[in-house]
Amino acid sequence: MKTIADILGLKYPLFQGGMAWVADWHIAAAVSEAGGLGIIGVGGADENWLRDQIKKIREVTDKPFGVNLMLMNPRADEIAKVIAEEKVKVVTTGAGSAGKYIPMWKEAGCFIVPVVPSVALAKKMERDGADAVIAEGTESGGHVGELTTMALVPQVVDAVSIPVLAAGGIADGRGVAASFMLGAVGVQCGTVFLASEEVNIHQNYKDMVIKAKDTSTKVTGRSSGAPVRQIRNQLTAKYLELEENHASFEEMEALGAGSLRKAVVDGDTKEGTFMAGQISGMIREIKPVKTIVDEMFSEANKLMGDAGPVC
DSSP: OHHHHHHOOOOSEEEEEOOOOOOOHHHHHHHHHTTTEEEEETTTOOOOHHHHHHHHHHHHOOOOOEEEEEEOOHHHHHHHHHHHHHHOSEEESSSSGGGGGGHHHHTTOOOOEEEEHHHHHHHHHHHTTTTTTEEEOTTSSEEEOOSSSHHHHHHHHHHSOOOOEESSOOSSSSHHHHHTTTOOSSEEEGGGGGGGGSSSSOOHHHHHHHHHHOEEEEEEEETTTTTEEOSSHHHHHHHHHHHHHHOOOOHHHHHTTTTHHHHIIIIHHHHHHHBGGGGGOOOOOOBBBHHHHHHHHHHHHHHGGGGGGOO
16 A cells, blocks of 8 residues: 555655644654654744744755644735745645645645545545545544544545545554554654654643643633643633633633643643643653654554555
């Protein structure tokens, strides 16, 4: 079977998740150097920030990398133009439909891979010209859908003819092997890299991931239509209390304002939003990115057995 690594010229069929405030050039370069596809996550930043990030990553690696555009970003149009102008090899998108940007990105030679939480959006992205899709289950950190990875991936695989990557709840070779058995041709991982040496986040964030248990994450924002999975702390308790009391969208937005920066930059364990997936409970130590990636695929290849190695 042809994997996403074969298609893009990577060593491993692995994308690093485009985590807002986390996925800067430091972690992206490390993942690309390790043989996967490092991804710069624009999050709520602007086009000038992205152009600087692209310059910096190209100074330290000649390996392929990608950019993730969160389509809710108010500067999405300008950011999309920078992606095309810089001829970024791979573009992933989240939080909406990327259809209007696809012709421009195609002309620039970009490989376009939207993140999708449902079969319906996967089919729309295929019709709009996407080259592949990432089927992301609700186990993942950050903004989540409703379907689990186990249920979503095979349904998306059956519904589209373009390659499908699996995301959500993948932290080791078992998750990689399971994804391939479900029909995926690659995986996207985010949370596992929060416990890497190279990721540019506060030590408190890394410590929270390492100390997490299987039930340590919670989803807030379901009532507002913008569910987010994060590690439980005082902020999530306050947020869930507001939801239970049917607070307004404006009240909940005000509570969370600046909380991601408080987590990533300040390490504020009480008032920060520490986005992480359910597999946090599987992560026990901080390792170099290369070790994480090599161990993951060595284990996956052993587990695949007669089905053949994934890389």
